Amino acid sequence: MRLHVVVLVVVGLVAGAVTNMSPASGDASGDAAPIFGVKIPEGYRDWRLISVAHEEGKLNDIRAILGNDLAIKAAREGKLPYPDGTIIARLAWSYDPLAESSEAFGRPQSYVAGAPKNGVQFMVKDSRKYASSGGWGFAQFDQGKPASEAVHNTCSSCHAAVKARDFVFNRYAP
Amino acid sequence: MRLHVVVLVVVGLVAGAVTNMSPASGDASGDAAPIFGVKIPEGYRDWRLISVAHEEGKLNDIRAILGNDLAIKAAREGKLPYPDGTIIARLAWSYDPLAESSEAFGRPQSYVAGAPKNGVQFMVKDSRKYASSGGWGFAQFDQGKPASEAVHNTCSSCHAAVKARDFVFNRYAP
Numbered sequence: 001m002r003l004h005v006v007v008l009v010v011v012g013l014v015a016g017a018v019t020n021m022s023p024a025s026g027d028a029s030g031d032a033a034p035i036f037g038v039k040i041p042e043g044y045r046d047w048r049l050i051s052v053a054h055e056e057g058k059l060n061d062i063r064a065i066l067g068n069d070l071a072i073k074a075a076r077e078g079k080l081p082y083p084d085g086t087i088i089a090r091l092a093w094s095y096d097p098l099a100e101s102s103e104a105f106g107r108p109q110s111y112v113a114g115a116p117k118n119g120v121q122f123m124v125k126d127s128r129k130y131a132s133s134g135g136w137g138f139a140q141f142d143q144g145k146p147a148s149e150a151v152h153n154t155c156s157s158c159h160a161a162v163k164a165r166d167f168v169f170n171r172y173a174p
Numbered sequence: 175m176r177l178h179v180v181v182l183v184v185v186g187l188v189a190g191a192v193t194n195m196s197p198a199s200g201d202a203s204g205d206a207a208p209i210f211g212v213k214i215p216e217g218y219r220d221w222r223l224i225s226v227a228h229e230e231g232k233l234n235d236i237r238a239i240l241g242n243d244l245a246i247k248a249a250r251e252g253k254l255p256y257p258d259g260t261i262i263a264r265l266a267w268s269y270d271p272l273a274e275s276s277e278a279f280g281r282p283q284s285y286v287a288g289a290p291k292n293g294v295q296f297m298v299k300d301s302r303k304y305a306s307s308g309g310w311g312f313a314q315f316d317q318g319k320p321a322s323e324a325v326h327n328t329c330s331s332c333h334a335a336v337k338a339r340d341f342v343f344n345r346y347a348p
Contacts, residue, residue, distance in 0.1 A: 056282060103335075
């Protein structure tokens with residue numbers, strides 16, 4: 001009896017640790033974003049890195065793409081389509097010259113991440129729930145609050161440019 | 175007695191999980207880099223993200239800074255100096271325009287990570303072992319092999335530019 005209790009505690013601890021490492025899509029908090037109803041997945045800032053990018057023009061940011069465990073596995077294997085439960089997070093920051101290297105080189109040399117910029121975006125794969133948008137739900141949060149419905153109406157059309165890659169722009173950076 | 179065995183198994187499992195998430199500096203493999211004797215820490219590609227950057231000029235890459243658990247904690251708290259056991263990893267890739275967004279915008283819009291470039295670098299904190307270089311051991315590996323001694327002779331002098339930040343260029347990207 002005692003043994004069973006201990007085993008249950010163990011299973012609970014291990015399950016807890018795993019959950020903590022990679023929240024399921026249900027572990028989310030705050031207000032849901034319009035249209036797709038996606039909430040901010042808990043612990044996403046601790047997810048592993050898929051890739052990095054810089055956007056020019058109006059966006060003018062430097063960004064990182066993180067993924068939950070399902071996203072990382074699929075991205076590494078280059079296996080499409082992404083499985084249900086995949087969540088991909090796009091973080092972005094202002095694109096700032098680093099003072100120390102500008103001084104050393106006499107011109108901008110390094111550009112680094114400054115304050116958060118252009119919101120945090122998520123793609124959530126649920127092939128049944130989001131059947132009408134290629135199996136993906138999209139969301140953007142600005143300082144923790146969902147962006148407008150107008151913003152969310154732009155997601156699918158832009159990602160259609162990479163329909164052949166299951167609507168995902170990024171590729172895993174080895 | 176049975177209980178003790180189970181408890182030991184639990185402790186072992188949890189310790190194993192923690193180790194797996196964040197290898198100690200001892201869990202390393204391959205050839206040691208010159209001067210500082212640093213080896214490639216196992217599982218570093220799964221470490222959490224500290225920040226991202228782009229380097230212009232000859233380097234011309236886009237990069238990510240990852241850290242083991244000690245590095246992440248210290249970087250988030252902005253607490254200096256970094257504690258012994260900290261390992262910071264700098265990965266870099268070629269800086270490539272993304273074809274799909276160049277087509278859509280009629281000019282380069284997105285720059286993404288291509289093939290690995292400029293090696294993988296590590297900073298390992300051990301205030302006793304590396305007392306003569308500010309407490310840090312430096313290493314660069316090109317395609318898994320240690321770079322030359324000449325390359326390793328350049329680390330400390332360059333990082334001296336940010337001595338006030340414990341020789342670390344990057345800051346945590348929130």
